[in-house]
Amino acid sequence: MKLTDSIIKAAKAKEKAYSLPDGQGLVLFVQPSGAKWWRFRYRFNGKGKMLSLGIYPDVSLASTRKKHSELRELLAQGIDPSLHRQEQKQLKSIAAANSFESVARDWWDYWKDARTERHAKYVLRRLETDVFPVMGMKSVNELAAPVIVMTIKRIESRGAMDIAKRALNTISQVMRYAVAHGMAERNPAADIKPSDVLKPTNKSNYARLDEKDLPELLSKIDAYDGQPLTRLALQLMALTFVRTGELIGAKWNEIDLDRKQWRIPAERMKMRTSHIVPLSDQAIVILKQIQILSGDNPLLFPSERRDGKTMSNNTILFALYRMGYHSRMTGHGFRGIASTILHERGYNHDHIELQLAHAKRNAVSAAYDHAKYLEPRGRMMQDWADYLDVIKTRTNVISLNSAN
Template sequence: MSLKAAEISAFRASDTPYKKADAKGLYLEIFPNGSKLWRWKYRFAGKEKRLALGAWPDVTLAKARQLCEAARATLADGADPGLERKRAKATARISAANTFASVAAEYIDGKMVGEGRAETTLAKARWFLDLLRPAVGDLPISDVDPQMLLAPLKRLEARGNKETAKKVRSFASRVFRYGVATGRCKADPAALLQGALVAPKARHYAAILEPGKLGELLRAVDAYNGNPITRLALQITPHVFVRPGELRHAEWSEFDLDAAVWRIPAGKMKARRAHSVPLSPQVVALLGELRAMTGGGGYLFPALYSPRRPMSENTINVALRRMGFGKDEATAHGFRATASTLLNESGKWQPDAIERALAHGDSDAVRGTYSRGQYWEERVRMAAWWSDYLDRLREGGAVIPFGRAESNKK
C-alpha cells in the first residue's frame, strides 16, 4: 500500500531503524534519532542495491517519487543509477576545481610565483581576477565564452577605465592559455576580443626635457628636507633612469660596487629579462652614503615603517610635488624620457646603446648577467658622461646646445 503525505509526519522513532514502503521499490527509513530518509531498492547485474534520495521533509513524497522514476529510467537504459550518481558527483568536483577563478589562482600562485614575478605584479594579477570573478569566476573555465568575458570588460570601459579593460583582457588570455596547456579548456576566448575594446590613448609620463629646467630640479633635490632615504632615491634616479618599480625593489645583493654594476634579475624586469646597469662614480658614492643609513642588507629603499617592504610607489612623485613640481611637469617615470631625449640629442651615443640602457629590447639574458655583450663598454662610458652632464646642470653651468655631428662610436 502506497504512503500518504499526511501520515509521514506521524511516523515516530523507535529503538531500531524501521522502513515504510511506498511503491516500485521506494521506501522511507525512520531512524532512532528521528531522521527520515528516502531510499530506492533496485537490482543491477543480479545484485540488490540501494540509492539514497534525500531526507524528509526537504524531499517531499512527491519529489521522492519523481527521483525514483528518474532512477528507474536510468536503470531501464541499462545503466546503474548509483554509479551514474557517483560519476556526476565526481564530475561536479572536477568542475568546481576547474572554474575560471580556481585556474586563474593556480596560474598566479603557481606559475607566476614560480617564475619569480614581483609582488606588485602578483598583486595586480589578483586584482584583475577580482574584477573578473563576479562575471565568470564560478563558471567552469571550459564554459566561458567571449560574450561572458566581454560583459565585465565593457563595464570597465564604460567607467572610463579603458587601459584597465585592456590589461584585464590580456590577463584573462594568459589564464585561458594556461588552461589549454593544462588540459582544462580547449581555446582562448579572450583572444577573440582584441578588436572589441576601445584602444586606450597612449600614456605619456610628464618629463623635463629642457636642460636648464632639469638643473633646477636637480638643485631642488639636493635641498630636499624630507626623509634622507627619499632624497637619495631622488638623487640616484636621474643617473640610472630605470623604471620606478625596478628602483624601489632594488636589493643590496644585486649590487657590486667594486665592479660598479647593478644586476637586476629577470623577475623584476618588465620584459622578464635580466638587465645590468653600469654605475657611474657619482652613483657609487651616493650608494655608499645610502648603505651607511640602511645597513647594506635587504632593500636599498625600505618602507618607512617596515624594512621588509620596499618604498611606496608614490613616494618619489609625492616628493616631487612637495618640491613644487606638478604632475604635468615631472614624474618618477619621466626621468627615463628625460635621459632618452637628452642622450639622443647629444649625438654622442648610438641609439641602440641608449635603448639597451633603457632595457628596451634588451639582450642581457642571452649575453650573461654581466651584460658584457654589444654596447656594454659604450654604456659604461655613457653612464659616466651622463652623470658628469647632470652635475654640470645641477651646478648651474652654461648649457651648450647639443650637436649631432659628434658621435661616440669607439
C-alpha cells in the first residue's frame, strides 16, 4: 500500500523504531522520538545498502518520490547511488575551492605583498563589495565573458566608471592567476576591453585647474576657515605635490628638518620604492606649524575621530569642495599642475619625473634613483615654492629658470 500524507501524519512514535514502506525500496522510518526519516533500501553487486533522503515533513512525500525515481535510474545504469552521491559532494567541494571568490582571495594573498597595505585593502574591499556578490560562487573554469560583463555593467550603472574599469582589470588578473595555477583553461576577461562594454566618458585623468586659476586657489587655501590641520595639509601638498595617500600618511620619523628632507619609505609609495622630497623653506615653516598642532602624535595628520588613524582622503577633497572646486580640482591635481608648469619653464624632465615618483624602477635602479639629482631637485623645489608665493599676489610673477 502506497504512503499518503495522511498516513504519514497519523503514524505515531512507538517504543522501538518501525518502518512504513512506499514500495521499491523507499521506506519511512518512524523513530521513538517521533522523527520520521526517509530511507532508500537497495542492493548493489549483491550487497544490501541504505541511503538517507531527508526528514519528513522538511522533505515532502512528492519530492522524496522524485528523488527515489532518479536513484532507481542510476541503479538501472549500473551506478551505485551512494557512491554517486559521494562523488557529487567531492565535485561540489572542488567547485567551491575553485570558485572565483576562493581563487581571488588566493590571488590577493599572493599579490598584496608587493603593494601598500592601503592599496591592497582597497582592492579586496572592491572585490567584496562589487564582484563577489555577483560572480563569487562561479567556478573559474566555467566563468564566461557575459557574467563578467554583467558584473562591471552593474558597477557602471551607479556612475562608478573608474571602479568598473578597475574591477575588470582585477578580474582579469585573478583569471590569469587561475590559468597559471591550472584551475582554469582560459581567461575570458582577456576578450573584453572597457571601451567595448562601458560608455565613453569625457573625463580625463584627475580633475585639475589650469595654471591661470592657481593663484586664486592658493589664496583660498591660505584663507581656508576649516580645520587648521586641513589648511596646512593643503599648503604642504601644493609645495611638495606628493600623492594624497603619501601626504596624509606622513610620520614625523620621516621628516628631517635639519637636512630639509622628507624620506617616504617604500611601503608607503605607490611604486614600492623609497622616495625623497627636498623641503623648501616654506615647507619647513608649515611643518613646524603642523608640529605644534599634532603635538606628540607620530602622525603629521592624525584623524580627529579615530585614534591611531590618519586624516581621510576625503578631508582634502571636501575642503576643495568647500572652496568651490567641486569637479574642478582634486588633491592629485596639484601633481599635474606642478608637472605642467615645471616642464613649460624648462626644468629637466628626469628631475621632474623623479620628484613625482612616476618611474617604475627595478630594485637596483630604485636604490640609486631615489636619491638621484637631489641637489638640482632641491633647487627646483625651492624655486617652485618661491613661485607659488609670488603668484598668490598675481603681480610680478616670477620666471622659473631651468635647473638642468
